[in-house]
Amino acid sequence: MNIFSICTLCGGLAFFLFGMHVMSKSLEKVAGGKLESTLKKMTSNPVKSMALGAGITIAVQSSSAMTVMLVGLVNSGIMELEQTVGVIMGSNIGTTLTAWLLSTAGIKSDNIAISMLKPENFAPIVALIGIAMLMMSKKKKRQDIGTIMVGFAVLMYGMQLMKDAVSPIAETKGFSDMLIAFKNPILSVLFGALFTGIIQSSAASVGILQALAMTGAISYRMAIPIIMGQNIGTCVTALLSSIGVNKNAKRVTAVHMSFNIIGTIVCLTLFYIANGLFNFSFVDKPIGAVEVAGVHSVFNIMTTVILLPFSNQLVKLAKKLIPNSKEKEDEVLLDKRLLANPPLAASQCRERTKEMAVMAMEALHEALSAMFTYTQKGVVSIEEKEQELDVMEDHLSTFLLELSSRNLTDEDSRTVTELLHSIGDFERISDHAINMIEIGAEMNQNNQNFSDSARADFATLFAALTEISEITVRAFSEQDTNIAMTVEPLEEVIDDLTATIRDKHISRLRTGECSPELGVYLSDLLINCERVSDHCSNVAVSIIEIGQAKLLNHEYMTALKAKRTPQFIENYTAYGQKYRLAEN
Template sequence: NIGTIMVGFAILMYGMDNMSAAVKPLADVPEFGNILMAFSNPLMGVLAGTLITAIIQSSSASVGILQALCTTGSVTYGLAIPIIMGQNIGTCITAIMSSVGANKNAKRAAAIHLYFNLIGTVVCLALFYGVNAFVHFDFLTEAVGPANIAVIHSIFNVFTTLLLLPFGDQLVKLAHATVGNHKKSGELQELEVPVLDERFLERPAFACEQAMEATKQMAELTREGFSMSVSLFDNFDEKKVARIRELEDIVDKYEDSVSSYLVKLSSRNLSDSDSRALSMMLHCIGDFERISDHSVSVMAAAEELHTKKIHFSEMGQQELEVFKKAVMEIVGLAFDSFVNDDLTTAQEVEPLEEVMDYINSQVKKRHVERLQKGNCTIEMGFILSDICTNFERVADHCSNIAVYLIQRHESEYDPHAYADVLRREDNKEFQQECDKYRRKYVLP
């Protein structure tokens, strides 16, 4: 690495030396002097520096060119200073181009970069030429050297940083005003799907980390939607209904974005650990998306109860309350284990899922008994069956998530075989965990 750095500097210095030697003859060319005179106007100098830097997309290269031209002795301070200011504006083109196709925050970052240099240039030029109007700096007509170019460039950036550092919040507000949310009146705020930059694919380990962060965001949005749908049974709210539908759409977008990215990443040279993580994410995003779908189904059941102004019997309500608490706990365990990569929490999911299968069958069985006694209606039975089925399937997906997480750290990746081993009768630890949850979630 040290050798590479030294070779890089050697090539840089060699290139600068060659460039300086190439432009030296220009000092004797009258036309060259005439061109430079055209940029004696400060505004033209700023424009020239901006355009040249934007075209070659490198302020370092454009500064190097200016330093090379200084060896002719024809470039004065008065000519160089505005060009240097323009070079700082032109370098923003790189950030602006990188933000194309990126999310709003990336565009705002590019906007802050642009505003930083624009404001710095305006303030510096205004102060400099304002003072010059009274003091009349004599050095403006003197030839500037390469080292002086570097000093001016550094002074500009240090001064601008000190000037704008206290106004960071104002720059953020300005960027938000420039790159707004474009939200229509009365429309719920849209959460952005992170754009996973394909340039990161050249660094598979980093790309895998970015994909994991996006998947964790997807998990949290899914959890929010499901928790909100279950809460509708106790407190129905039309705003929550709209939010649940919105979250389901966003989770779908996450699935499309992340899965496409992971497929592209899978063809790269991944470490064994990253390969396992990728496989886990591909499985889990499907489970998150399905849980989000079940959130909408649960919401629809709650909406039907509210619209028709019907409710379960007292015993049915108590049984459903036990089921709700169990499903919320398993969702919490599965999602916490995934987000925090917590194997201990993940191992608690499967025993609870086993108990929830039992709760599901018992709740349905008890409803049939009440139906036979005339204590309930067929219509309520359909709604209860939908709710129970959705809860049970959510539990299944939570089980998948936990098992995928555990198996990611195992030597062999076979989730189904792992689940079968857990459920063996001689697995006393698993049976003890199941007993714990049976005692916790006892139907009335």
């Protein structure tokens, strides 16, 4: 083995890692919101969580990415620590698929059909198809599938380069002398952990081991502890990702490390005890690429079977290793680690925006209720909600802007656009709720009260505002364009109500039933009511236009009002009848 072989080995590793990265990212994009819907199914059932963890890891082709995702989800308070244990176990099983794919490099046969299973034979065809899809298809999803195919071909080409580079290694005396050290299981475990930790990819380290195994220089005795060490080394990525997170998120990494370390100790001990009792004949025989994949799978499945009943104990161990501190930790709305998985990040942004929507609606309802039954407790509750919404809007807008710069699918791009439009509207609704309660507080302080007629009018207007806020939040939460279509007719009815209430107030002024001072309060209150309905309309239009792939709010709104469809007229008429003001 000379300097050129080392260069080829490094180049092969580079191609391998690059192909894995490209394939993993594209798989995440193709999976899209399915990751979110899968995570929503998480329960306290460890077996179900394990199956889901394996499925997601197979989808993204990276157990490290899965663990980093879990750290981010726990740090954001989206998942509980207990839910992650089964996912981590399943992730270790899911990551073994890569080794089985790589093991096809060792296939030898004169049969053409079987020979075509070798990467060096079918990878170029996969690459050609992938390039054709990238260049000829205009659909984003097909382009992503093409990228997956190209990434897979590059990965396999890297594997082939590594295999060719290490082929002469079996004839090198220095290498033979070095292998003697790997007969010590502890050194082998440490080597596997260290090497995997350096390159931060268990798939790559297993691939290199498979390439070495094809030379016939690696025995089962050497490979088994190295494979176990590789599982420990893959924790390095999670360890690095846990820097700067809260203690509960750090415990995710502690669970991951504990699981792999305990699994290695238990399985290695059982293997050597069994070997001592039964004297396995295969331990000193050369191991092949397929056998490496088999050992990798058996180890991870055995570790999971052994430790799955002790899931709660792993959580307790993590809590003992990282105890609670007396200092209160800052809450994280959305952890930036989620940006590594844009589809998941986009779906979590929507969940947080739904929380904003509900909170804004509650603040509005409390303000409307407190206008005529003023209490200081109600004021404090609304102010707390408004402050929290300010913080959420600031964090979400920053996060969404950063997310928008990532490589997003068309669907995720539309989601980000819609949310950026909506979060400002929900935050402004809470601002108007504050304005309303301040008007109520000032009227209470100055002993000012609207006339019975004005109060009755406002009761009707407030009922309409309550309904428009409810249907807006429902339309946003369910992404239902049919519900969103009913918002604009009600917004116009509210505009009609505010205009009529102003006219009626002028009439009362002329008769002396109301004072000019009350006119100031009435005008300010009506302006805030109009603004709330306008913001509800903005959110509804955003839902409709995103659903119809339109982006110009003003043009769309103008067309909607000008067209006056039968459905629009029907809804407008129904709401007009429902919210009629009493005659003086």
